[in-house]
Amino acid sequence: MTVRVRFAPSPTGYLHIGGARTALYNYLYAKAVGGTFILRIEDTDLERSNAEYEKLQMDDLKWLGITHDEGPDKPNPKYAPYRQSERSAIYMKYALELVQKNLAYYDFCTEEELEEMKAAAALAGRDPIYEGKWKDPAHNAEASRRIAAGEKAAIRFRAPKKAYTLNDKVKGSVTYPENMVGDFVIVRSNGLPVYNFCCVIDDHLMDITHVIRGEDHLNNTVRQLMIYEALGAKLPEFSHVSLLIGHDRQKLSKRHGATSVNLYRNEHYLPEAMCNYLCLLGWSHPTERDIFDKQDIVEVFSLERFSASPAMYDIEKLKWVNSEHIKKMDNASLIALVEKEPETEFFRKQTPEWKNASIDLLKKYTQFVTDFPKLVNDLILNEHPEKTDALKEILSWETTPKILSFIADEVGKVKSDYITEAELNGWMEHVKKDMGVKGKPLFQGVRAALTGHDHGPDLKFLIPLTPVNVLKNRVAHLNK
RNA sequence: GCUCCCAUCGUCUAGCCCGGUCUAGGACAUCGCCUUUUCACGGCGGUAACAGGGGUUCGAAUCCCCUUGGGAGUACCA
Secondary structure: OOOEEEEOOOOOOOOEHHHHHHHHHHHHHHHHHOOEEEEOEOOOOOOOOOHHHHHHHHHHHHHHOOOOOEEOOEOOOOOOOOEHHHOHHHHHHHHHHHHHOOOEEEEOOOHHHHHHHHHHHHHOOOOOOOOOHHHOHHHHHHHHHHHHOOOOOEEEEOOOOOOEEEEEOOOEEEEEOOOOOOOEEEEOOOOOEOHHHHHHHHHHHOOOOEEEEEHHHOOOHHHHHHHHHHHOOOOOEEEEEOOEEOOOOOEOOHHHOOOEHHHHHHOOOOHHHHHHHHHHOOEOOOOOOOOOOHHHHHHHOOHHHEOOOOEEOOHHHHHHHHHHHHHHOOHHHHHHHHHHOOOOHHHHHOOHHHHHHHHHHHHHHOOOOOHHHHHHHHHHHOOOOOOOHHHHHHHOOOOHHHHHHHHHHHHHHOOOOOOOHHHHHHHHHHHHHOOOOOHHHHHHHHHHHHHOOOOOOOHHHHHHHOOHHHHHHHHHHHHO
């Protein structure tokens, strides 16, 4: 039997990084075992769901490279539709069947009555387990009459009085005691089904074999287990992945700041880095690697390596992962990304050789793609660097004025747009041999004269990338 | 409150299932060193953890129990 997994977001907001992680795990597992990854939209809460968010979430998943095999936009006729809002008739059919079998019943209680029962339960220090009059099958006939007369009622599932045990791939054996939950609503009085019910019907009908989702669903699972049982449906394999938490160790949410994927996308994080980092939160690579791309993970991904405890989301490590991915990336792709950044006119006008050389030189200094334009501006195009304390110190060295005037003369003589590495070496040799300067005064002196900085990338690579007119202006600026 | 889940460096984690090879390994962060050919790169190194208490055992980070701490759920939300 082929593996079928699903990611089932509710379109009630942007795609959250926790959701992205869950989606990623499902995707990875499907790819690792040659299964099918399904995207299902859980939009039964009409008030909170909206189509715009559905689109946004799908865009974010696509950006991350988490592509589904089946979904609203890629329906398999055998399983469609993939939006729960379009599957109402299916849920209703199953709900009615349960009512007929007396495994569920109509409940005409008003909101007020339910509130009263809850308050009474709270007062008595017990869980609000439904004990309303409609639970008693003696009222079934009356209920049927009222429904036939067109009255509205919720449908409540009759929770069996027994304990359930789940064998979870991550949590191990989980036992839900008897009476953990009371009879719960599966269809609202407005006719719309509720999550715990739809989820089971869909997973069953869509032949889902493995459910990989957040631990926040672990307690829900007992309700789902009951429904599977009532349906006589085969249980999928469950893996309840630990939650992502913020610095206060609470479940990661909006108040922790940047928790939607689109924020990272807007800041031009690399999607591969994002996936890499998210994967590391609660899952570990068998050989303890921490930088990898999707293909690398697919080859070794398994459900056996999940951590059972929650993971704190730490943006510092994400930044590091991002910088590692930049270093790993080939020049052509990086150049393409850099050219999409604003304020890169100068960069775009350069020759392919210049672009390659600048990428080679600068990529080790960058954490984000957005750092490239900044570095080019700061290190290559800046004609009047600020005189820092460190720079002033270098300028005050005894040998520096000699170097400065020599460099000014040499740069003044250059006719081409750029100098070559050989030319630079010639100047260095001159300063070293003829002027007798060596070591730190030599390198830092020449660096100061040509860049106006006290430190920075390797001169022999940096200077040939710097336009000669910029060098001229710098020297003039420093000689003032 | 009740129920369920969890517990290794500040953080992510390896090791735990199948006790000895663990004076607990890696990574991020942090600190220091490598420099009379510089450097935001790179290299090397340091600080830093088995929550506590009982058991079981010749031996426990690993198995069991309790305590403590943390998280989640407790909806006609998902």
